[in-house]
Amino acid sequence: MIPSAGRPVLTAQAMRAAEAAAMAAGTTEIALMRRAGEGIAQAILRLAAGRPVLVLCGPGHNGGDGFVAAAALRRQRQPVRVAAFGEPRSETARWARSLWDGPVVSWDDVAPAPVLVDAIFGTGLSRAPDERIMTVLRRCADAAILRIAVDLPSGIESDAGRLLADVPAFDVTLATGAIKPSHLVQPAARCVGQVRLIDIGIPIGGGARVASLPRLPHPDASSHKYSRGMVAIVAGAMGGAAELAATAALRAGAGYVLHLDDRTGVALGPNAIVRRSYTPESLTDNRIGAIVIGPGLGRDDTARARLGAALGSGRPLVIDGDALRLIEAMALADHIGVKILTPHGGEFAHMFGDSDASKPERARKAAAATRSVVVFKGADTVIAAPDGRTIFFPPASPWLSTAGTGDVLAGTIGAMLAAGLDPLEAAEAGVWLHGEAARRCGAAFIADDLADALSAVRG
Numbered sequence: 001m002i003p004s005a006g007r008p009v010l011t012a013q014a015m016r017a018a019e020a021a022a023m024a025a026g027t028t029e030i031a032l033m034r035r036a037g038e039g040i041a042q043a044i045l046r047l048a049a050g051r052p053v054l055v056l057c058g059p060g061h062n063g064g065d066g067f068v069a070a071a072a073l074r075r076q077r078q079p080v081r082v083a084a085f086g087e088p089r090s091e092t093a094r095w096a097r098s099l100w101d102g103p104v105v106s107w108d109d110v111a112p113a114p115v116l117v118d119a120i121f122g123t124g125l126s127r128a129p130d131e132r133i134m135t136v137l138r139r140c141a142d143a144a145i146l147r148i149a150v151d152l153p154s155g156i157e158s159d160a161g162r163l164l165a166d167v168p169a170f171d172v173t174l175a176t177g178a179i180k181p182s183h184l185v186q187p188a189a190r191c192v193g194q195v196r197l198i199d200i201g202i203p204i205g206g207g208a209r210v211a212s213l214p215r216l217p218h219p220d221a222s223s224h225k226y227s228r229g230m231v232a233i234v235a236g237a238m239g240g241a242a243e244l245a246a247t248a249a250l251r252a253g254a255g256y257v258l259h260l261d262d263r264t265g266v267a268l269g270p271n272a273i274v275r276r277s278y279t280p281e282s283l284t285d286n287r288i289g290a291i292v293i294g295p296g297l298g299r300d301d302t303a304r305a306r307l308g309a310a311l312g313s314g315r316p317l318v319i320d321g322d323a324l325r326l327i328e329a330m331a332l333a334d335h336i337g338v339k340i341l342t343p344h345g346g347e348f349a350h351m352f353g354d355s356d357a358s359k360p361e362r363a364r365k366a367a368a369a370t371r372s373v374v375v376f377k378g379a380d381t382v383i384a385a386p387d388g389r390t391i392f393f394p395p396a397s398p399w400l401s402t403a404g405t406g407d408v409l410a411g412t413i414g415a416m417l418a419a420g421l422d423p424l425e426a427a428e429a430g431v432w433l434h435g436e437a438a439r440r441c442g443a444a445f446i447a448d449d450l451a452d453a454l455s456a457v458r459g
């Protein structure tokens, strides 16, 4: 088992292509299933710790993995029972079933066990499973102490995070060969529990991966405040939001944070923030490594003028909040320069419309259309670059669902961009720092606490 940070994320089709490539290079389907099933058995053995196991097997290769695992568990004297739904549908699935020399309980007679292993459907699920299947799965899940899914909990569609049925919550999901989008995209992600990757020895790659610990910029003896990164925060109607972004940029490690507004004498945040009156010229200072515009900007003519000046400044931009309501996707496509957009679901739909496509697909399309890095926020934040690279994040603390945390994220990404990370790296590092700060803040924190916690995460 290998931890999943930084690992590729494959759709069902990409997974099949990777398997086909491995087979073209000489591996057999049976060898792949043997590796998958035995890896799964090892994981179950450790998790079950001697408690009786029930494996529910389906008709495809997910069920095949289940039979191989059950046979391996039995060889290791682990108490295990098997129930099957339907007959195996392929040569390889029949081979897997032939390895199991114990009884196969019929579907209508399944009795639960303390450890449930769901090997009914995986990436091949094409439509909602029969309720007869799901009723047994739910009954066994309710009665189990530990629920383990093979590859994906049955009833989850692999690529878009969709639930095709009322899927019970699992404790552990053993992903075979690669992480799939639905391990990370909601609402499916809330059913998978802890995801562990079972290596089946096939080379996988592609442009989508799980976020990894970022390469964070650190000062050294030659550093000075400007070289560490100067971030300009363009404020507007609601001062507090810009203050949060400015505080976050400083706490995330920026050397100089400039807060540009026209209300003199109002200082809500740290004294370390340099406060100046806004003028369009102040954005042309070429020491500015990133402009953050949007938090608390407002949507009036002043806001529009400030956004226009930011777009015309030639400086790298983090565009958030109100700025995303004022700007047209088309205008962004025509704008040459570094841009990171940080929409939540509402802002995203406003800019790009609603769609049935999956969250990663929508993010990729928006990034290509606007020639920007798009951070599509939420409980399942996904980042996409214009060239199609996609980064998925494991679920962050749900306590982030409080006003102002998005402003903190915008400032954090601004600090990373100003420090010299490329836009995709800056976005990944920003979301990672934000998620880690939230984790450290525990429960019922407020956005101000989150911004302050960034210093410790950087340490």
Ligand SMILES: NC(=O)C1=CN([C@@H]2O[C@H](COP(=O)(O)OP(=O)(O)OC[C@H]3O[C@@H](n4cnc5c(N)ncnc54)[C@H](O)[C@@H]3O)[C@@H](O)[C@H]2O)[C@@H](O)CC1
Residues within 6 Å of the ligand: 019, 029, 032, 033, 036, 037, 058, 059, 060, 061, 062, 063, 065, 089, 120, 121, 122, 123, 124, 125, 126, 127, 128, 129, 130, 150, 151, 152, 176, 177, 200
């Ligand atoms: N192909 C391979 O070489 C490998 C496959 N692996 C396993 O194989 C799984 C994919 O196997 P499959 O492609 O056979 O697909 P699944 O085993 O996920 O299930 C699909 C089977 O069920 C049928 N089916 C689909 N939706 C249904 C529904 N709603 N009701 C009833 N029947 C339905 C399909 O016709 C197909 O026979 C992966 O999730 C993984 O667990 C792993 O063993 C790794 C190697």
Ligand SMILES: Nc1ncnc2c1ncn2[C@@H]1O[C@H](COP(=O)(O)OP(=O)(O)O)[C@@H](O)[C@H]1O
Residues within 6 Å of the ligand: 321, 344, 377, 378, 379, 380, 381, 395, 396, 397, 398, 399, 400, 401, 402, 403, 404, 405, 406, 407, 408, 409, 434
């Ligand atoms: N339920 C949740 N689980 C995890 N993260 C969440 C959840 N809800 C919101 N977030 C995160 O919190 C932040 C909220 O940003 P946003 O909606 O822009 O808030 P605001 O505009 O009030 O600052 C985003 O980074 C988002 O990914």
Ligand SMILES: [K+]
Residues within 6 Å of the ligand: 062, 118, 119, 120, 121, 122, 149, 150, 151, 152, 153, 154
């Ligand atoms: K399954």
